[in-house]
Amino acid sequence: MKIAILPGDGIGPEIMNQAVKVMNALGEKFETETVPVGGAAYAAHGHPLPESTLKVAKEADAILFGAVGDFKYDNLERSLRPEQAILGLRKHLSLFANFRPAILYPELAGASSLKPEIVSGLDIMIVRELTGDIYFGQPRGVRECPDGAFKGEREGFDTMRYAEPEIRRIAHVAFQAAQKRSKRLTSVDKANVLETFQFWRDIVTDVHKEYPDVELDHMYVDNAAMQLVRAPKKFDVVVTGNMFGDILSDAAAMLTGSIGMLPSASLNAKNQGLYEPSHGSAPDIAGKDMANPLAQILSLAMMLRYSLNKAEQADRVEAAVKAVLKQGLRTPDIYEAGTTKVGTTQMGDAVLKALA
Amino acid sequence: MKIAILPGDGIGPEIMNQAVKVMNALGEKFETETVPVGGAAYAAHGHPLPESTLKVAKEADAILFGAVGDFKYDNLERSLRPEQAILGLRKHLSLFANFRPAILYPELAGASSLKPEIVSGLDIMIVRELTGDIYFGQPRGVRECPDGAFKGEREGFDTMRYAEPEIRRIAHVAFQAAQKRSKRLTSVDKANVLETFQFWRDIVTDVHKEYPDVELDHMYVDNAAMQLVRAPKKFDVVVTGNMFGDILSDAAAMLTGSIGMLPSASLNAKNQGLYEPSHGSAPDIAGKDMANPLAQILSLAMMLRYSLNKAEQADRVEAAVKAVLKQGLRTPDIYEAGTTKVGTTQMGDAVLKALA
Ligand SMILES: CC(C)[C@H](C(=O)O)[C@@H](O)C(=O)O
Ligand SMILES: CC(C)[C@H](C(=O)O)[C@@H](O)C(=O)O
Numbered sequence: 001m002k003i004a005i006l007p008g009d010g011i012g013p014e015i016m017n018q019a020v021k022v023m024n025a026l027g028e029k030f031e032t033e034t035v036p037v038g039g040a041a042y043a044a045h046g047h048p049l050p051e052s053t054l055k056v057a058k059e060a061d062a063i064l065f066g067a068v069g070d071f072k073y074d075n076l077e078r079s080l081r082p083e084q085a086i087l088g089l090r091k092h093l094s095l096f097a098n099f100r101p102a103i104l105y106p107e108l109a110g111a112s113s114l115k116p117e118i119v120s121g122l123d124i125m126i127v128r129e130l131t132g133d134i135y136f137g138q139p140r141g142v143r144e145c146p147d148g149a150f151k152g153e154r155e156g157f158d159t160m161r162y163a164e165p166e167i168r169r170i171a172h173v174a175f176q177a178a179q180k181r182s183k184r185l186t187s188v189d190k191a192n193v194l195e196t197f198q199f200w201r202d203i204v205t206d207v208h209k210e211y212p213d214v215e216l217d218h219m220y221v222d223n224a225a226m227q228l229v230r231a232p233k234k235f236d237v238v239v240t241g242n243m244f245g246d247i248l249s250d251a252a253a254m255l256t257g258s259i260g261m262l263p264s265a266s267l268n269a270k271n272q273g274l275y276e277p278s279h280g281s282a283p284d285i286a287g288k289d290m291a292n293p294l295a296q297i298l299s300l301a302m303m304l305r306y307s308l309n310k311a312e313q314a315d316r317v318e319a320a321v322k323a324v325l326k327q328g329l330r331t332p333d334i335y336e337a338g339t340t341k342v343g344t345t346q347m348g349d350a351v352l353k354a355l356a
Numbered sequence: 357m358k359i360a361i362l363p364g365d366g367i368g369p370e371i372m373n374q375a376v377k378v379m380n381a382l383g384e385k386f387e388t389e390t391v392p393v394g395g396a397a398y399a400a401h402g403h404p405l406p407e408s409t410l411k412v413a414k415e416a417d418a419i420l421f422g423a424v425g426d427f428k429y430d431n432l433e434r435s436l437r438p439e440q441a442i443l444g445l446r447k448h449l450s451l452f453a454n455f456r457p458a459i460l461y462p463e464l465a466g467a468s469s470l471k472p473e474i475v476s477g478l479d480i481m482i483v484r485e486l487t488g489d490i491y492f493g494q495p496r497g498v499r500e501c502p503d504g505a506f507k508g509e510r511e512g513f514d515t516m517r518y519a520e521p522e523i524r525r526i527a528h529v530a531f532q533a534a535q536k537r538s539k540r541l542t543s544v545d546k547a548n549v550l551e552t553f554q555f556w557r558d559i560v561t562d563v564h565k566e567y568p569d570v571e572l573d574h575m576y577v578d579n580a581a582m583q584l585v586r587a588p589k590k591f592d593v594v595v596t597g598n599m600f601g602d603i604l605s606d607a608a609a610m611l612t613g614s615i616g617m618l619p620s621a622s623l624n625a626k627n628q629g630l631y632e633p634s635h636g637s638a639p640d641i642a643g644k645d646m647a648n649p650l651a652q653i654l655s656l657a658m659m660l661r662y663s664l665n666k667a668e669q670a671d672r673v674e675a676a677v678k679a680v681l682k683q684g685l686r687t688p689d690i691y692e693a694g695t696t697k698v699g700t701t702q703m704g705d706a707v708l709k710a711l712a
Contacts, residue, residue: 156555
């Protein structure tokens with residue numbers, strides 16, 4: 001099994017080190033190749049997603065991705081900025097199905113900014129479409145406004161679009177995810193305003209016929225943002241488009257107060273996948289042995305489960321993470337009085353030990 | 357001064373009754389005209405925003421709007437559904453500047469789903485552009501996909517667009533709002549992905565030159581959604597586009613836990629405005645004397661302040677609302693043990709009394 005390792009920028013490399021340590025301790029044979037991505041790739045090759053990196057990613061069964069972005073690259077032109085690497089990987093590998101769990105570990109209930117009774121036991125799975133929508137729709141750009149009240153003025157524009165097969169395939173993925181959980185699916189749209197999302201609602205409703213055991217409801221995105229704050233535990237599996245999913249999955253992650261704990265998976269139709277923490281590259285704490293490696297380690301677990309078909313190994317890794325939390329070990333981002341503060345490496349070592 | 361009264365559907369009429377009572381007690385001369393809107397207008401005239409209603413609205417100095425929508429109208433075709441009336445009024449009257457305060461009244465701190473230390477004293481003003489963006493951009497519809505991997509398939513599509521003068525005018529409004537408050541403005545965009553919002557960022561940055569006393573920062577919408585959950589008090593004035601504003605203003609309102617308290621104002625360049633509660637029409641509790649009329653009454657206060665230039669009267673109304681909260685009066689939506697539960701009419705009467 002071939003695994004591409006893309007550590008990236010900021011805290012990416014140091015949390016990746018911990019995940020690789022854990023991976024190597026599993027007693028499986030993985031063929032790995034480590035290549036730069038994001039700012040690191042720009043520095044080395046002049047592009048955030050060089051051909052050489054893309055090739056390794058494409059040929060791998062799975063990609064373990066750290067994080068990209070650093071202050072140093074903020075002033076590059078957009079097409080060279082680190083985050084373009086993520087967009088490029090998603091598009092080139094057709095990673096259309098993004099799984100973003102928002103789980104509140106009982107030991108970390110205090111970390112949330114919400115009241116414990118509102119969030120304790122939270123366990124939501126957001127399924128975000130990742131290769132369509134206004135993220136990639138053409139045409140887009142800055143032009144002379146062609147019509148309307150501002151004709152002749154400069155305007156910025158983008159195109160939101162979803163083709164029927166794009167909606168069908170993400171809907172199937174989401175219904176199947178719901179079947180494996182509580183059999184409830186919420187599809188989030190803005191059908192009252194957008195043609196794209198009225199169409200989305202129609203297609204999701206049609207796909208539902210093939211999953212009569214799943215209860216489907218539709219919710220407008222503004223209401224979904226409210227309900228996430230008011231009563232997040234009412235959600236189980238949520239499916240939505242790329243743009244709304246970007247916003248809602250981050251809001252849901254933050255409800256837990258411990259985004260340093262949350263992994264994500266982005267899959268294509270062949271179950272080839274990219275696995276990355278939900279958090280960013282945190283350049284302000286890079287190199288200080290302060291970052292929480294657990295989201296990266298849990299991304300490894302998702303990789304074992306989804307792309308490598310090693311559910312037992314995934315269970316082992318997840319159990320080891322739960323064990324270190326139970327032992328009271330905490331990186332600074334999740335530290336509370338009465339627990340033991342540890343650094344990135346110590347946390348990785350503790351997971352390794354718990355695995356044995 | 358001419359005021360159009362549009363009670364609408366659901367709880368709209370009953371909360372409007374309370375606001376009108378308060379308005380009539382101010383000792384000012386207002387010429388009012390009451391006309392149907394939303395489902396009520398569809399029932400009476402076959403359209404949610406009939407010509408007759410639009411005419412009254414256009415000729416008024418200000419519009420006091422209740423709420424629209426009811427289960428009965430859910431299956432109408434989209435162009436006839438109640439919420440189209442709101443979109444139509446915004447567009448026909450060029451109400452481009454939407455002010456959505458998210459204020460947590462100290463007496464209601466317990467109502468929030470967030471921990472008290474995270475939200476107590478919350479006071480955010482969201483300035484949402486309201487007549488542009490993907491809400492109105494043409495072209496839009498369902499068509500045969502013209503290019504790309506899904507060429508020939510059906511697709512839904514919409515156009516996001518912002519012309520330079522549209523961004524400039526909302527930016528001016530927002531900077532001026534910031535000048536009257538803490539002189540801090542956060543502009544929310546998705547410049548890392550969308551051309552429209554890179555353009556937005558460039559123009560807002562340019563307008564900033566005229567407001568050197570205001571501190572401006574830019575934030576991506578996904579991060580803004582996270583920071584609203586994590587540390588909402590860091591925000592003061594927020595400016596954003598129509599679509600992101602829809603989502604963020606509802607999320608911000610819900611942080612307070614008392615959306616039944618929050619008014620809104622939508623203004624055009626002549627300060628003609630539409631004033632409505634931030635909450636919806638709640639058809640499930642309509643006619644039960646249970647609805648909270650305070651958001652509608654506070655919308656009246658905003659109307660006095662913004663469109664009618666009666667700041668003193670606005671202060672009086674707001675002080676009366678604070679007084680009833682201090683008296684411990686609560687409609688069911690904000691009721692807590694130890695307070696006095698009252699109905700819609702009693703709450704309106706109490707405000708009236710506090711005004712005197
Ligand atoms: C970095 C950015 C382009 C990206 C996105 O908007 O998708 C990120 O926010 C994410 O959610 O993975
Ligand atoms: C009813 C709907 C069209 C409207 C919107 O999306 O703008 C509402 O959600 C609002 O925020 O006023």
